[in-house]
Amino acid sequence: MIRFENVTKIFSRGTIPAVSNLNIEIPEGTICCMVGPSGCGKTTSMKMVNRLHSITEGKIYIDEVDNSTIDPISLRLDIGYVIQEIGLFPHMTIADNVATVLVEKKWPKQEIGKRVDELLELMGLEPKIYRQRRPSHLSGGQRQRVGVARAMAANPPIMLMDEPFGAVDHIARVRLQNEFLTLQEKISKTIIFVTHDIDEAIKMGDMIAVMREGKLVQYSTPEDLLSTPADEFVANLVGGNRSIKRLHLIRVSEILNRKVATVNMSDTLEAAKKHVIENAFNVVYVVSDTGVLNGFIGKVELKQEGEFVKDVYRSYPEIISDEATLSDALSVMLSNGESYVPVVDDFEHPLGAVSLEDVFKAVRQDD
Amino acid sequence: MTDSGVNINSAVISAEESVSPTRRFFIGIQKSGPVLVPLLSLAAMIVLIIYMVNNPGGAIEARILNYGNVLRMFREHITLVLVGSGAAILTSVPLGILITRPAMRRYTPLIDNPVNVAQTVPGLAILALFLTIFGLGFRTAIFALWLYSLLPILRNTSSGIQGIEPGIIEAARGMGMRPWRILIRIELPLALPIIMAGIKTATVVLVGSAALSTFIGAGGLGELIVTGIDLMRPTLIYTGAILSALLAILLDNLLGSLERYLRER
Numbered sequence: 295m296i297r298f299e300n301v302t303k304i305f306s307r308g309t310i311p312a313v314s315n316l317n318i319e320i321p322e323g324t325i326c327c328m329v330g331p332s333g334c335g336k337t338t339s340m341k342m343v344n345r346l347h348s349i350t351e352g353k354i355y356i357d358e359v360d361n362s363t364i365d366p367i368s369l370r371l372d373i374g375y376v377i378q379e380i381g382l383f384p385h386m387t388i389a390d391n392v393a394t395v396l397v398e399k400k401w402p403k404q405e406i407g408k409r410v411d412e413l414l415e416l417m418g419l420e421p422k423i424y425r426q427r428r429p430s431h432l433s434g435g436q437r438q439r440v441g442v443a444r445a446m447a448a449n450p451p452i453m454l455m456d457e458p459f460g461a462v463d464h465i466a467r468v469r470l471q472n473e474f475l476t477l478q479e480k481i482s483k484t485i486i487f488v489t490h491d492i493d494e495a496i497k498m499g500d501m502i503a504v505m506r507e508g509k510l511v512q513y514s515t516p517e518d519l520l521s522t523p524a525d526e527f528v529a530n531l532v533g534g535n536r537s538i539k540r541l542h543l544i545r546v547s548e549i550l551n552r553k554v555a556t557v558n559m560s561d562t563l564e565a566a567k568k569h570v571i572e573n574a575f576n577v578v579y580v581v582s583d584t585g586v587l588n589g590f591i592g593k594v595e596l597k598q599e600g601e602f603v604k605d606v607y608r609s610y611p612e613i614i615s616d617e618a619t620l621s622d623a624l625s626v627m628l629s630n631g632e633s634y635v636p637v638v639d640d641f642e643h644p645l646g647a648v649s650l651e652d653v654f655k656a657v658r659q660d661d
Numbered sequence: 662m663t664d665s666g667v668n669i670n671s672a673v674i675s676a677e678e679s680v681s682p683t684r685r686f687f688i689g690i691q692k693s694g695p696v697l698v699p700l701l702s703l704a705a706m707i708v709l710i711i712y713m714v715n716n717p718g719g720a721i722e723a724r725i726l727n728y729g730n731v732l733r734m735f736r737e738h739i740t741l742v743l744v745g746s747g748a749a750i751l752t753s754v755p756l757g758i759l760i761t762r763p764a765m766r767r768y769t770p771l772i773d774n775p776v777n778v779a780q781t782v783p784g785l786a787i788l789a790l791f792l793t794i795f796g797l798g799f800r801t802a803i804f805a806l807w808l809y810s811l812l813p814i815l816r817n818t819s820s821g822i823q824g825i826e827p828g829i830i831e832a833a834r835g836m837g838m839r840p841w842r843i844l845i846r847i848e849l850p851l852a853l854p855i856i857m858a859g860i861k862t863a864t865v866v867l868v869g870s871a872a873l874s875t876f877i878g879a880g881g882l883g884e885l886i887v888t889g890i891d892l893m894r895p896t897l898i899y900t901g902a903i904l905s906a907l908l909a910i911l912l913d914n915l916l917g918s919l920e921r922y923l924r925e926r
């Protein structure tokens with residue numbers, strides 16, 4: 295648990311406080327998103343937790359211990375830290391970057407190697423390929439993954455993440471967010487997650503702290519933030535169309551109830567035809583021998599020349615996992631140009647489909 | 662997860678496998694460059710010395726160009742350069758590290774300015790200046806050469822460290838690295854190419870400056886050049902000049918190898 299008690303930060307005397315009288319409590323195992331415009335004091339608040347900045351007034355308690363009484367080095371060794379600009383060490387390999395804290399903690403070499411591989415795998419980076427690479431030879435998204443892996447290396451109970459997914463495009467960010475949420479369900483860290491993207495805050499946060507000019511404007515759950523914004527500033531930040539924002543809050547898995555029949559590549563078109571006619575969207579999924587969703591057959595494909603499924607099937611430009619939000623689902627529908635979106639599990643085995651109608655219904659129910 | 666890194670990697674490997682024999686030959690030369698160039702310059706020096714001793718081209722030249730004499734001057738020259746730049750490295754690198762410590766930043770000008778001024782005084786004048794204090798000989802020469810190479814090494818050490826992206830240092834601090842660990846694991850490795858560039862520049866310049874030491878009786882290859890000027894014997898001038906040029910190339914390359922070794926460690 296992290297608790298800010300009347301925390302104020304003044305960088306130099308006479309200037310206005312970067313953070314003033316901040317009071318928040320972040321329960322064990324939850325994500326607190328700090329959100330607000332640039333310069334509102336998010337990074338400053340976070341850096342006072344691991345004492346990169348001193349506190350001018352007030353106290354920060356970590357598990358009921360005043361953090362100013364803890365030696366800064368051991369404090370930092372036990373708090374994961376993902377910096378705003380990633381801050382990977384360019385002269386070190388990925389493995390050495392990830393191992394930084396473990397080396398400082400004097401872990402035995404063998405265990406470090408094992409842990410590094412474990413972390414790289416956890417972050418979806420094949421150790422054999424990436425262990426010996428330099429950060430400059432990674433994509434932006436991969437670098438962010440390494441940054442997160444490095445922060446988690448010694449399995450710290452607390453993580454400070456300063457715009458950890460800030461430097462990548464929207465699609466990569468959505469994927470990183472979903473993966474991280476799935477991970478968090480398993481690891482249950484206490485996390486301060488700084489972002490200036492309100493959509494990201496709504497999606498990632500168990501609680502959201504909205505800040506403005508160093509002051510806390512509202513501290514509440516995402517649902518409360520959307521339904522009862524504290525003032526006009528928060529209402530503007532959240533944006534006009536709040537039911538659209540609510541799409542970020544609902545997972546596909548929560549509303550998934552449509553099954554779609556599947557056929558194999560080697561099945562005949564005749565067999566597929568029956569399913570297509572019965573299905574609400576007039577499609578049948580085409581799966582490989584291992585059950586992976588390869589594509590679909592719809593009415594158009596049925597009319598084409600060919601005897602077997604494999605001769606005429608078409609693949610989807612985009613599919614989504616059941617961990618995705620309704621907002622992700624909606625945007626895939628738009629880009630696929632269909633009124634439904636295929637949903638798959640972690641192994642890309644089809645789970646069913648979500649339709650535009652399902653999405654509408656979910657948002658209306660929530661009202 | 663289908664980030665494209667995997668494909669790029671396999672592309673690189675296959676490209677390496679499919680190079681033609683001629684290309685491989687040139688790649689081989691490139692790779693052996695670190696060994697080849699020092700060996701070549703060393704060989705050139707030996708050949709030059711043997712040739713000049715056996716073909717001095719005149720009686721006066723022959724008296725000066727004998728093995729004992731040339732090797733003595735050569736040894737003196739190398740000693741001047743190595744001791745001078747060695748002493749400069751041992752003072753400038755720690756000083757450069759010191760003035761980049763956060764607590765010391767505001768004293769930086771206090772050290773920077775005198776060193777800057779020292780650099781603007783011509784080498785010959787420095788020699789003359791210290792002559793009056795230390796008298797003739799080796800020690801004066803070493804002192805002047807040391808003073809002369811302080812600046813490039815100090816400058817490069819401090820700017821190499823200061824040039825590191827602040828985010829990198831902050832990440833290291835935030836992860837709980839102690840200041841001296843940050844220095845050793847992050848700052849020095851990242852600043853190494855720039856520090857080494859300063860050391861290389863200083864050393865190469867020193868090979869030239871050391872030739873002036875002969876004016877205060879410290880010997881070195883400068884003796885060959887100055888004698889050549891006095892006696893109007895160009896052969897002596899060329900021999901001295903080419904030998905010191907080759908020595909500069911040799912040292913530059915050896916330092917380059919040292920840098921590569923340090924970086925890969």
Ligand SMILES: Nc1ncnc2c1ncn2[C@@H]1O[C@H](COP(=O)(O)OP(=O)(O)OP(=O)(O)O)[C@@H](O)[C@H]1O
Pocket residue numbers: 305306312331332333334335336337338339490
């Ligand atoms: N080291 C510092 N010295 C002086 N002032 C600082 C320092 N760091 C931050 N500030 C000031 O404190 C205020 C809050 O900065 P902070 O970095 O916390 O903002 P932020 O909310 O993280 O913004 P962003 O979204 O742009 O990262 C700003 O006005 C900034 O100029």
Ligand SMILES: [Mg+2]
Pocket residue numbers: 336337338378456
């Ligand atoms: Mg910030």
